[in-house]
Amino acid sequence: MLTDSQYILERMSQGCVTLSDDAFVIDRLVKYFGNGKIRWHVEFRGHRIELTTGQLKKQPTFRRKILEQAGVLPPQRAGTDYRRWALDLRKNAIELPWRDRPVDAGFAIDRLTSHGDGRWT
Numbered sequence: 001m002l003t004d005s006q007y008i009l010e011r012m013s014q015g016c017v018t019l020s021d022d023a024f025v026i027d028r029l030v031k032y033f034g035n036g037k038i039r040w041h042v043e044f045r046g047h048r049i050e051l052t053t054g055q056l057k058k059q060p061t062f063r064r065k066i067l068e069q070a071g072v073l074p075p076q077r078a079g080t081d082y083r084r085w086a087l088d089l090r091k092n093a094i095e096l097p098w099r100d101r102p103v104d105a106g107f108a109i110d111r112l113t114s115h116g117d118g119r120w121t
Contacts, residue, residue, distance in 0.1 A: 004060035011067060018073040029089055034098035040090075041101070044070055048102065057086055 028043040042049045047070040059082045
């Protein structure tokens with residue numbers, strides 16, 4: 001399995017779109033908390049990318065997730081600049097309870113069968 005950095009280098013050699021600092025603008029960052037979990041949703045150009053706190057803190061992982069799901073590569077920042085940028089981003093996030101997070105159904109229901117007592121399978 002490729003590391004995040006190897007994956008990024010491979011995609012760059014294939015000609016992926018790399019954004020400049022002024023072109024990479026996150027629309028919104030939402031922090032969903034509760035239930036013992038925290039998830040971050042980065043909203044960027046119509047895409048919603050879900051990250052853990054660790055993924056948001058690690059620049060290679062963050063860049064890979066954006067590249068995989070939005071198809072563009074965020075600019076690379078120097079280590080301290082990225083940490084400061086990520087911290088500012090997290091500080092300005094909108095906080096919502098876990099139950100309000102959007103849930104993407106990864107399955108389809110072909111048919112439902114009623115058991116007559118309000119139960120369906």
